[in-house]
Amino acid sequence: MGYQHILYAVDHHIATITLNRPARLNAWTATMEREVRQAMEQAADDDGVRAIVLTGAGRGFCAGADMDELKDLDPNDIKSDAWSRPFDMNRRADYQTRYGFYPALPKPVIGMLNGATAGIGLVHALYCDIRFAADTAVFTTSFSRRGLIAEHGLSWMLPLIVGHANALDLLLSARKVQACEALSMGLVNQVFPADKLLEQTSAYVRDLVDNVSPRSMRVIKRQQYDAPFQTLAENTLAANAEMSQSVLSADFREGVAHFLEKRPARFTGH
Structure with missing residues (x-):
């Protein structure tokens, strides 16, 4: 373009x-x-x-x-x-x-x-x-x-x-x-x-871009900009729901693996 x-x-x-x-x-x-x-x-x-x-x-x-x-x-x-x-x-x-x-x-x-x-x-x-x-x-x-x-x-x-x-x-x-x-x-x-x-x-x-999960950045950014419109309770409940999804993600598995294996991360954003 x-x-x-x-x-x-x-x-x-x-x-x-x-x-x-x-x-x-x-x-x-x-x-x-x-x-x-x-x-x-x-x-x-x-x-x-x-x-x-x-x-x-x-x-x-x-x-x-x-x-x-x-x-x-x-x-x-x-x-x-x-x-x-x-x-x-x-x-x-x-x-x-x-x-x-x-x-x-x-x-x-x-x-x-x-x-x-x-x-x-x-x-x-x-x-x-x-x-x-x-x-x-x-x-x-x-x-x-x-x-x-x-x-x-x-x-x-x-x-x-x-x-x-x-x-x-x-x-x-x-x-x-x-x-x-x-x-x-x-x-x-x-x-x-x-x-x-x-x-x-x-x-x-x-x-x-090299060392941070794209998925984590995407969700954290949304959380940050949703927060001004939420109560503390609403924010916490939403975070709990996001946390349950994050531990099922490929990026979470990679985040643990690269730390334990002491190698650079290979995040995919999924």
Whole structure:
């Protein structure tokens, strides 16, 4: 499948999706929106892919919406069913919104944030499961400084990640946050020197695909994103049911065997 505004590559069971408008700091477009979603679904459906990395080309991750498109935005388009209609009723409806579908993907999505991450770019970064940032990366919600509001579930997702007080600070002020502060508030998981970001992210993701059960990752991710909608009792009962299934799986048998035999794991995801 050919893409115009992104790059898509698979290597070592890792699908890398690269926002590819470096001259515009990968400003978000309608074309990019369609292509990122297609690429995410392509990776999710590919049995040869076990993890997904989302990053940007050049100096930025995504500096927000392309202003040439934003200035012509039709308010009626925002309210249309096309923005919010679930595309797979077998998945939790909460994670079927226009941009909030990452949690419904059955594979981990790692955001490799190589530079400016603003507005809709920050939205996509937050929907990634794990975020690694370059020490030169800068973050901002942007919206209040454009006369906009917390879009696309941001007022739900951001407090879940950084807490209520930090979320209000970032949303109300739309101030710029350096990578070190982003790390301290939990906005990103780790910060690396810019020239080591690719190396360190690749090492982490390769460890996932080489040494972790794809089945375990799939179930654990679903458990994590179901939890905000469950009571403790509901969560525990669901976990008990999943545990009974996991001990019947081929990956469980392999997990025990490779440990006892002191050899690398050969997980299949089944």
